[in-house]
Amino acid sequence: xxxxxxxxxxxxxxxGEDVSMxxxxxxxxxxxxxxxxxxxxxxxLLIALYKAGELTSNGRLTAQFGITRKDxxxxxxxxxxxxxxIYFCAGRVxxxxxxxxxxxxxxxxxxxx
Amino acid sequence: xxxxxxxxxYKVAKRGQDVALRCDPIxxxxxxxxxxxxxxxxxxxxxxxxxxxQLDKSGLPSDRFFAERPEGSVSTLKIQRTQQEDxxxxxxASQTGPSTDTQYFGPGTRxxxx
Numbered sequence: 001x002x003x004x005x006x007x008x009x010x011x012x013x014x015x016g017e018d019v020s021m022x023x024x025x026x027x028x029x030x031x032x033x034x035x036x037x038x039x040x041x042x043x044x045l046l047i048a049l050y051k052a053g054e055l056t057s058n059g060r061l062t063a064q065f066g067i068t069r070k071d072x073x074x075x076x077x078x079x080x081x082x083x084x085x086i087y088f089c090a091g092r093v094x095x096x097x098x099x100x101x102x103x104x105x106x107x108x109x110x111x112x113x
Numbered sequence: 114x115x116x117x118x119x120x121x122x123y124k125v126a127k128r129g130q131d132v133a134l135r136c137d138p139i140x141x142x143x144x145x146x147x148x149x150x151x152x153x154x155x156x157x158x159x160x161x162x163x164x165x166x167q168l169d170k171s172g173l174p175s176d177r178f179f180a181e182r183p184e185g186s187v188s189t190l191k192i193q194r195t196q197q198e199d200x201x202x203x204x205x206a207s208q209t210g211p212s213t214d215t216q217y218f219g220p221g222t223r224x225x226x227x
Binding site for chain 1: 220
């Protein structure tokens, strides 16, 4: 099935460092979402974006909906050990099915104390 | 309960067996989704219900996969004649209604087909 291009695949960082990850698509998206998944659990929504250029923060997390509507990034500032997990971007293709979310392959984040 | 629950959490099946996976959405949530997540991959959409109506089943990989939500609440994903490539985590998510974007995911059922 169709998936987004998410990078990097994995990151190993020191506690306190900032993190940046992004997603790109060949299709125009009308919604971008960022999720975090921990082992044995389902994804949990972190940030939702609805307009091109929109910049939204949730605590130490900041995400932006790209101007071209084909990309999005997520930044995490001053990382802490509990940030460990897999981060997924997801979105809905413009004109696509109401229910159909398309997910990236995930960025696995490891934080060294 | 407060969240989406799924059962069983783990299922081991022999190739060729039929399995049934259950999802209990958040009470009152109109929309329900099933996703398949292979190891190391993101979730992939399988099917979508609004109340008891299955509005999109375009992601079901074959006619061995069947989902139902007869009373608009609990949903069951059935896989007939399981194959090894069916091994994955099956995630269920529910949403207040079609006009919102917050999908609440359950913990998933990990299916292993031997």
